[in-house]
Amino acid sequence: MAAPRFDIGCIPALTDNYIWLLRCSETGEAAVIDPSVDGPVLNAFRNVGWEVGQILNTHWHPDHVGGNAGIKEATGCTITGPAAEADRIPGIDVQVREGDRVRVGKLEAVVWEVPGHTLGHIAYYFEDNGMLFIGDTLFAMGCGRLFEGTAEQMYGNMVRLRALPEDVVVYPAHEYTLANARFCVAQRPGDQLLKQRLAVVEEARARDMNTLPVTIGEERVTNPFLMAHDAAEFARLRAVKDSFS
Template sequence: MPAEFHVFPCLSDNIGVLMRDKETGACASIDAPEAEPILAALEQTGWKLTDILVTHKHPDHVAGVAELKERFGARVVAPVREAEFVPEADLFVNQGDTVMVGSLSGTVLFTPGHTAGHISYYFAGARALFAGDTLFALGCGRLLEGSPEDMWRSLQKLAALPDDTQVFCGHEYTLSNARFALAADPDNAALKLRAAVVEGQRADGQLTVPSLLRDEKATNPFLRADQPALAAAVDLDGSDPVAVFAALREWKNNF
């Protein structure tokens, strides 16, 4: 693999991720929830921060950007549609743009729904997707600024990536997501097995991120809104997947 990764907790439930290019030593932080844990991770690994890749504007994803940029001179990449909320950014990007971290090439994917300007980063060579708060392990983000159709399209865009893609998401929500998924999709054998693994991981204090996209497609109810079992779970047999997705998301909001 051309890249190596370091995953660690930030704030109360955010996930911090560093990605390092083995060829050049370039290192990116995916979002910057707060500076201190990222600084500790850099010291632990011995990596030098060169880039910060911002997925969206929320404070729990950008609060550490200014301090890290001042300290390391790191280049800050951010969504063009949320430019006013990331004033430290050096480069604003949109759907289809290419972002380099050293020799690692990433593609920007426009993934609105959680926020109107949310983006994700897909590094094909590293088999890594940085999905921010669009796609979670066994879940998806709340629809704070987008419609159910917006988020469903975003999720389908991510689901079209290769099955062996590692999914790095913005929060450690997997245990609560697993419990909802079991309520929505109780006969899913793969989900039952995965939920048991997640229970054990969290009981041992382990992070559950990254996950594999193939596992998300098999077990994440929000990627499965086009399946009859999920339509039946919300009494919408035969309905359009967007309607099923909307009902699932509303159920989860109140779960």
């Protein structure tokens, strides 16, 4: 059976956040992932004629849940988020854990628990559609900072992510690609693939273009965090990145 069709939208917000909009083309039901703000999201939905039925949150950080209350008040939408962070997700209605199913119309995601950036961080993997909303766990050529979890936990997420089919499309929540690409090339100056990707990213950002989403296949060969051989190598790289400028 063919996967249900979907439409996707993206709203840049704050300094470098991306708010993803997802709609089941067959039922018209729509969701917004990690709304940092409410006004621009409500405007965008109004402009395209979609209705916000749901908010899906990946973790509690204010730049991911800041729009929850205003959007819920305006639309009466349902808010789904990580059970482990329920007390810090404004307006949460549905608490989810590893393996739970979340539906947007006919689109279905399985919830992954991906601790590290925050301890309760989750991702929404729409397996039949090959798309993954990953929040602040994986970025183009980078990964999330370890604010609450350990390098071992985050490395476990990398192992899980790189085992996905190469055509899975990943939707991170921040435009960090240029800084990440510069870091990667500084770490591996002899790597031609990294240099090529940096050039593509520089060109895109010079024209203020979005560099996301990305595919697992591309990240597998150009994201050093995803390519780390063990948790110790991952931890070293994360520490170097934390002090890189």
